[in-house]
Amino acid sequence: MQMPYVIATVAVLLLTALVAAGLVVVARRHREISGSNWFAAVMVSVFLWSIIYALQVSSTDPTQVLRWHTLKYVPVIALPYAWFAFTMAYSGHTRFLSRRWLVGLALVPTISLVLVLTNDVHHVFWTARTPTGEFGAPGDVNGPGFWLHAVYSYTLILVGTLSIGWSFIRARTLYRGQTAILIVATFLPWVANALHLLDWLPLSSLDPTPVALAATGVLFLVAIHYYRFLDLVPVAWELARDVAIEDMADGAIVLDVRNRIIDLNSTATTIFGFSRADATGRPLEDVSAVCVELVETDTSTSELETFVDHKWRYYELQRSPLSTTGGRHVGHLITLHDITERKTREQRLEVQNRLLRHNLRNDLNVVLGYLELLDETLDDSTQREYLRRAHSKSTSLLNRGEKSRRLGTLLDRQIRPSEMDAVPVIERTVAICHDRFPDTTITTDLPETVSVLCDDGLDFVVLELVENAVEHTDGSCHIEITSTVGDDGVELRIADDGPGIPPHEQAVLDRGRETPLEHSTGIGLWLVRWLVVRYGGSIHIEDNEPRGSIVVLSLKRADTPETTSTVSPGVGVAGSRSDECRDANE
Incomplete structure (x- = not known):
């Protein structure tokens, strides 16, 4: 045996053992990761195989060579078993890691190990052994026990590698890097070992398997560093x-x-x-x-x-x-x-409950108080004033009840937005408001047509915003309605010069929910918000200079009028023209 080959072989084997020992440490640091313990067992087997083989190659005593060669088969037999268990854990096939499966799969390796250690008695694993050979390898003649071990071990390795290959096919990019390296790292030592068993290598007495395992260790280090192997494994993904x-x-x-x-x-x-x-x-x-x-x-x-x-x-x-x-x-x-729809219903109930518990109750208390005063006084003019106030509050109460009814009517139905021209809707609403609020000045600046995706609830949206501005303004009020059409949609702006919408009400509408301490005083703006959102649009409020508010509605533009149907407004919907005309007459 040539000394340079011995030195080189021992050096590579010791390097392999060093890499394997480092990987054992890494695996133990990630022991909470599924499969890390079995990977550590694989690396322990590689470590022992490399160390014992180095001792075998460097030995000059034929008797010691045989002893080291026999002892080497302890990790050789254990390694395929540990590798199979690791691949099952890595790929998520954990049913093969139950106690029954592990005990059953360990049967052949256990028999093989017993045959190795007792071969001098029965010669089943090796039928003949030559004390010494080239490169410290005994000239063994393999028996049936050896081939049983070989076939079984390669079967475990093949099944484990196929399992990793299936993970490669199903895995995302990050895991494909891991599994590809594992597949290559698996084939290197076992291809080398197969070539050695078939006597197809130039130096047939030298087993190249531990040398290939050194390359496997390097590939594992690459997988750990670049692909977070033992840090991210796809078992949870598979499950x-x-x-x-x-x-x-x-x-x-x-x-x-x-x-x-x-x-x-x-x-x-x-x-x-x-x-x-x-x-x-x-x-x-x-x-x-x-x-x-x-x-x-x-x-x-x-x-x-x-x-x-x-x-x-x-x-x-x-x-x-x-x-x-x-x-x-x-x-x-x-x-x-x-649960957006459910939350919307909950918000609706919050507002309705607040309306019934707070607003209506307070208004009724006011009505009862004025009626009591009316009953106690004898002054006719005073009585008429109290009566007027009671009538005003009663009317307000009825209007809020009507809006609550509209809430159920508009929001319980299924909305199917279609193409509508918003200009006629706005013009009809302006005409209604001129009749109802003669002291209010309403001007418009609109294109000839404004095609938006909505339904006939748009009448109510525009009317409610105009009413809201008028009702909160003492004296005359000026309202300006403008519209612009952009690439992303249609923007409808309703500006007034009244006192403006209080900041806390703006915050409630922006947040989309009410609390007992922070809520709006009416229900109209809620109805407007819910309808516009159902049309796929949005609403926000700006300050008008020098006074007042601007309500900005962003609606979706109808880009394909030939594929949509036009809905005629004012047919049997609360807030439509027929309803409002009836309300005005009443």
């Missing part, structure tokens, strides 16, 4: 895919045990505004603090309010733990269910 999260209408986020995002479906990417590639591997706190609070507390549900597709939407969050069949916790699944 969640079993419930087809990609096809869920709800949003779904899969987390590992460190609350990092393993995967999320397309609905979740829309909700949070992150692409799947950008979100994968990031801490959950970078995406949503609400989700972090849900995971870190004992609660299993929560709510999220966020701005999606130019609209405020509400989601109910549910957290479910992800565990393997053996009960090992591997992460969480967070689902996000859209």
